[in-house]
Amino acid sequence: MDRATAAAAEVARINTFFPLLPRLGLRWAAKRPWEDMTVAVNAHLTTLTAALVRELALGGGTWVVCAANEATTDPGVVELLRQQGIQVETGRDGNDRYRATLDAHPELIADVGYELISTLLEQRPKQASEVRAAVEITRTGINRLRQHPAPFGVMNINDGELKYNVENRHGVGEGLWPCVTNITGMHLSGRRVLVIGYGPTGQGVATYARAFGASVEVVEIDPIRQLVAQYDGFPTPDLAAGLERADIAVTVTGKKGALPLSALEAVDSDLVLVNAGHGRDEIDVTGLRGSAVEGDELGPHCVRFRLRAKGPWLSVLGDGNPLNIVLNAGSPEPVLLHFALLGRTLEHLAGERPSPGEHRVPRSLEAEVATAAIKVRR
Ligand SMILES: NC(=O)c1ccc[n+]([C@@H]2O[C@H](COP(=O)([O-])OP(=O)(O)OC[C@H]3O[C@@H](n4cnc5c(N)ncnc54)[C@H](O)[C@@H]3O)[C@@H](O)[C@H]2O)c1
Structure with a gap:
């Protein structure tokens, strides 16, 4: 075919x-x-x-x-x-x-x-x-x-209510974790996952990681969302402390350099790096690649680097692009x-x-699409 x-x-x-x-x-x-x-x-x-x-x-x-x-x-x-x-x-x-x-x-x-x-x-x-x-x-x-x-x-x-509540919260987290398992072979049970960014998308990524058996911590710079993460049951260390414990770190911030090279240089044990946000620059993959003393490709969508001789392996999935989208998963x-x-x-x-400027999608359109979706899901 x-x-x-x-x-x-x-x-x-x-x-x-x-x-x-x-x-x-x-x-x-x-x-x-x-x-x-x-x-x-x-x-x-x-x-x-x-x-x-x-x-x-x-x-x-x-x-x-x-x-x-x-x-x-x-x-x-x-x-x-x-x-x-x-x-x-x-x-x-x-x-x-x-x-x-x-x-x-x-x-x-x-x-x-x-x-x-x-x-x-x-x-x-x-x-x-x-x-x-x-x-x-x-x-x-x-x-x-x-x-x-x-x-x-x-x-x-x-x-609008639909994207926030359904795609960001449920779509990304549900799709992301099987990608990580498929590429690395890691079972999430008992693994330590650090989610960086606790907007609706990060909330889904954290919730589904916990549902798959991982122990999850959250790094969030907004105090309100940090507190919400705590009430949702996730410890909220700073980035350095969270990275010390993590087996897998996921960026979900939409912000360039959320996981900078300086933070990766301080990591002491092997770490898998995943981006589920936007674009390719949330994790400084370019800096990591440029500063690596050793690196090899382990398979499709999986490259690992060392920042110092005999140091920990930092494995990047999907070259730092949003992994669920790269693999069209979920x-x-x-x-x-x-x-x-x-x-x-x-x-x-x-x-x-419409007049210039930002307009919120009309709720009537969302309700119409939701009604149609309910009908086709029956
Ligand atoms: N992969 C996908 O399929 C998919 C789907 C939907 C959205 N997204 C993307 O995911 C990203 C997050 O979406 P959202 O709706 O949750 O956005 P959001 O802006 O509501 O949430 C992002 C959170 O990250 C936090 N943050 C920003 N910089 C940080 C940093 N350096 N360290 C820690 N926390 C930091 C912010 O305070 C915020 O709470 C966006 O870029 C969005 O475009 C990806």
Whole structure:
């Protein structure tokens, strides 16, 4: 089976057991909300994104899809989307991908990490007036939006109730730990896990690690969330003390350098390093690689380094990229749920021009998607 056919088969299987997106596809095929419009989607090009774009394209218009991260790009998905007549921008250089996507002059943008919108604002400011509205789905992207506001309305899906409660809390943690086990062979029972960042995603990662039998501690810089972690039953040491005890450390902060080289240099025993947040720079993998005195590749997605002769091995999974996304792991339902909301939001925006600034996704849209999900889960 070629890669595109394999990707198509996976999309079909996903849709069989949770047919939320195909239901929406029927609606979009009938309504054609994006007729004569160009819509750009910046996303991790997994089979779940292929499942979404396939249905969106039924609603008319021109769709341009951009790879959010080369490491999370499934080549079969790229081929499949291109076979479906969709322009797909890939390549090592993110800036090139974003510029090529913007060359299509989108009126609507669905972004991840505010990358496409930032490129537009910084490099093509005049083109911003062509954009009717945008959607951002990540915490990292919303933080960037607040620092660099756009001259058009941006719908914040991340802070709706559905993404927070279902994908961040349940999707990531449930998907992440089997990836760690598959790559390393480690059983979580009795292992010591350090979760760095206790937002909704970190909460899920910590909760599922405990459910798999690990002993979990949390590092969190926000005192409110640190206290919540304590009431949830997790000790909250500082980073150095937590790393001293950990077998596995996971970053879930969305912040560059949350696990810096200086902290890794102080580690005394072997440690597995995992990122479940955004991008590749939460763990300083570049610094680790540059300062290593020894290193070897143990297998796919697993490289280990030593920072001093005979020192502990620091094993990096997925090269520091969000591991569950790299391996497209876990139940697809939580992601499909917020993809359904993303699609309904894009439909809503096709008939609107919201005022500039951040807008919370309307609760009525979330309730509608939740109702549809309840029906397909029966
Ligand atoms: N892997 C995935 O599939 C997936 C899915 C959803 C979200 N995410 C990403 O996960 C990250 C976290 O998402 P969230 O919704 O929980 O975000 P959030 O911003 O609500 O939580 C992040 C937490 O990390 C804490 N933090 C920041 N820097 C820290 C540091 N240096 N040390 C310790 N704690 C620190 C913050 O105080 C905050 O409580 C984001 O980047 C988001 O984009 C990934």
